[in-house]
Amino acid sequence: MFNFIPAIDRYIFRLVIVPMLGVFALAASLLLLEKMLRLFDFVATEGGPVGIVFKMLLSIFPEYASLAIPLGLLLGILLAFRKLATSSELDVFRAVGLGYGRLLRVPFILAGILMAVNVALVFYVQPVARYTYAQLEYQLRSGALGASIKVGEFTTLKDRMALRIEESEDQGRQLKGIFARVANTKGQVLSISAREGSFLATSDSPDTIILRLTDGTIVQDTGAGDETPRVLSFTRHDLPIDLPQIEEFRERGDAEREYILPELLSIGWSEDETDAKRDASQASFNYRLVEVVMMALMPLLAVALAIPPKRSTSALGVFVAIIMVVSYHKVNQYGEDVAALGRVDPTVALWTPFAIFAALILWMFYRVAYVPGGQAIGALETAMSKIGKGIGKLFGKKKRAPELAPAE
Numbered sequence: 001m002f003n004f005i006p007a008i009d010r011y012i013f014r015l016v017i018v019p020m021l022g023v024f025a026l027a028a029s030l031l032l033l034e035k036m037l038r039l040f041d042f043v044a045t046e047g048g049p050v051g052i053v054f055k056m057l058l059s060i061f062p063e064y065a066s067l068a069i070p071l072g073l074l075l076g077i078l079l080a081f082r083k084l085a086t087s088s089e090l091d092v093f094r095a096v097g098l099g100y101g102r103l104l105r106v107p108f109i110l111a112g113i114l115m116a117v118n119v120a121l122v123f124y125v126q127p128v129a130r131y132t133y134a135q136l137e138y139q140l141r142s143g144a145l146g147a148s149i150k151v152g153e154f155t156t157l158k159d160r161m162a163l164r165i166e167e168s169e170d171q172g173r174q175l176k177g178i179f180a181r182v183a184n185t186k187g188q189v190l191s192i193s194a195r196e197g198s199f200l201a202t203s204d205s206p207d208t209i210i211l212r213l214t215d216g217t218i219v220q221d222t223g224a225g226d227e228t229p230r231v232l233s234f235t236r237h238d239l240p241i242d243l244p245q246i247e248e249f250r251e252r253g254d255a256e257r258e259y260i261l262p263e264l265l266s267i268g269w270s271e272d273e274t275d276a277k278r279d280a281s282q283a284s285f286n287y288r289l290v291e292v293v294m295m296a297l298m299p300l301l302a303v304a305l306a307i308p309p310k311r312s313t314s315a316l317g318v319f320v321a322i323i324m325v326v327s328y329h330k331v332n333q334y335g336e337d338v339a340a341l342g343r344v345d346p347t348v349a350l351w352t353p354f355a356i357f358a359a360l361i362l363w364m365f366y367r368v369a370y371v372p373g374g375q376a377i378g379a380l381e382t383a384m385s386k387i388g389k390g391i392g393k394l395f396g397k398k399k400r401a402p403e404l405a406p407a408e
Helices: 007-046 051-086 089-095 105-142 261-268 275-306 316-340 346-370 378-395
Strands: 155-157 161-169 174-183 189-201 208-221 230-242
Touching: 007 051, 007 105, 051 089, 051 105, 051 275, 051 316, 105 261, 105 275, 174 208, 189 230, 261 275, 275 316, 275 346, 316 346
Parallel strands: none
Antiparallel strands: 155 161, 161 174, 174 189, 189 208, 208 230
């Protein structure tokens, strides 16, 4: 089916795609798992439904994907070319006239496709997903998602009712050991205790639910000190409960990261907006743009760090690649924060690190591709080799001198 594609391109594609997808899946999974643990704890504390955790994870996935995609692209290409270098296949390709430009054709095509995906993520999908996540978090905190009453604790409803439940069974459908204290507008206080109960929805008003109590007692205190409280027993009693009013969540755009691309351009270069608003919008726009543009240089960085010294299988380049990408990302975040405060022009704060990083990558690639025997991180390789040998001598066993047998 793909016979029109040269064999060398199909071969490099297979070498790149497998580790690239593996690194992407691993990075995204680790980020999501770490977030999942905190969300489960947060939802359990707020008493919300478990299903909301997965909705919140789905909302935050685009943000993690935009971080995992460049890392997956870089390490996928790096591991593929490292395999070619350590198996001497790269020397064979170079010997038959295939230069790095030809070998990097497929990696650059993959980089272009992933750049387009990342543009859609950071400029359109991610801002909407961030707003959805904030909305779910607000609804969970406010109780709009059906947060349950905590078992064994007093819960105040509408400042006129205190409710306590001893046990909850069948996922909250069956309640046991119920105590309620209700105060009405006439100054009367009802103390209600019941053996069992359950919540029921009402068709008349969505803002009111019914707590149906079974086998209990009502003690009515009229508020007059000389009157004896009335005690009533019941087999079944319906207690209406007014749900708290939930304020509507804010509109999207409270933070610049919730603006999509047209909104950023409109606000960041509008004369009608305040200086602080323009600076924050321009900082967010430039931050997203440099994060995407840097992906175009990932194939060159991967090749520069993939090729170890001759007769060496060192994997130092893999660790250096991860450190460089993460450090660049953190520098960009700092530049965005400084530019958003108006202290530095967004172009200077974000494109200066890009220019320095790009120049470093081009120099590293030039050393590997065009300098005979050149190494981008040769000094680091030598230093790590010496450190490794020193550690080996320090912890290695000393060789014992051979013992000579006594002469006969």
